[in-house]
Amino acid sequence: MYRRIAADIRRRIRDGDWTIGQALPSRRDMATEYRVHEQTMRLTYDLLRRSGVLDGEKGRRVTVAHPPAVRTLTNADLPWPYSTETTDTRPRPATEELAARLGIRPGVMLHHETVECLDPGGHSAMIVSSWWRGQRRPHTSHVVEVGTAPLTTEQAHALGLLVGMLAFRLMRTRLDEGGAPVETADLVLPVDRWLIRLRSR
Template sequence: MSGEAEFRRIAADIRRRIGAGEWAAGQVLPSRASMSRGYHVHEQTVRLAYDLLRRSGVLDGEKGRHVTVAHPPAMRTLTDMDADWPYSSETTDTRSQAATEELAGRLNVPVGVSLHHEAIECLEPGGRSAILISSWWRGRRRPHASATAELGAISLTEVQAHALGLLVDSLAYRVVRTRLDAHGAPVETADLILPLDRWTIRLR
């Protein structure tokens, strides 16, 4: 069996053992050395299995340290696309960007014009990332009177997947939110990326 197939097989078996109740949420798993002896493989193979399970949200813990069984992510319901996030958040990028054709259409500005940009990672109370928000606007940031939203799905990029602790190409909700002034003109647009395993969307 190839090395890649071997660590994926081990990851699947660890997932099965967790599901069977051998290890409970929050419990520390055996060390890589101990698991490698149990599975009769190199320690590196177990490390790869642990890394895969960590990225997919089954395990918690830093690389090179003890890993624990992750608590299931909280399922939240998003009802107001324009509401402020009630918990902590981190601004991860504020570099300006040139308007792509899509952004130009959303903001009614020329293609290539310089836009202000802000990327924010919204965190759950336990510290896990819940939403990634990228916003764009031209000139001074102005207040808005209303907002529109379009809901779709995307495959996560490497950067998005890393931030959310998921696998690349995992599916996520994508909410395109555009804020409008009192005359209905767009003043800001944003992409909200929400993991499917942590959210339901309620339209009203």
């Protein structure tokens, strides 16, 4: 329910019901308007804050935020220049897809790391999940496949978006000097916050 209300508030902001910097009604008033419990509106406002639609601290009035910056990705192997949060480091067995990307057998245990990349305003801009076998090794090159994929529940929650929304999915595989894969990663980028621009060398 709170995700549906959040989507409706996004629509109302686009339609001009509230403008940038303008305060929204209190949670109590909005709960009355949408005929839901005040806790539902708390979840709604929290979601809209995480996604950068609203500004304001918990328990205080919230205002319409400036739209999230649209960034351009030209190199999927550059380090993230702002803050990050590591959210998961549990080892994982290699799926068929990961095994093919790393040139190993399915089921082999892999090291894993999921990192949430935050923009200067503290909003989640990208999620990077990496997998590798043994110790992390240096790489000399990388290859990237670009596609789209629906957001999982965890990804949508972190990005402040709806489950199932399409996002860019960049499958990056790092290679050693001999061209063998040493690490692979999925970079998940919200389509409303990113442009992908490929450059020739």
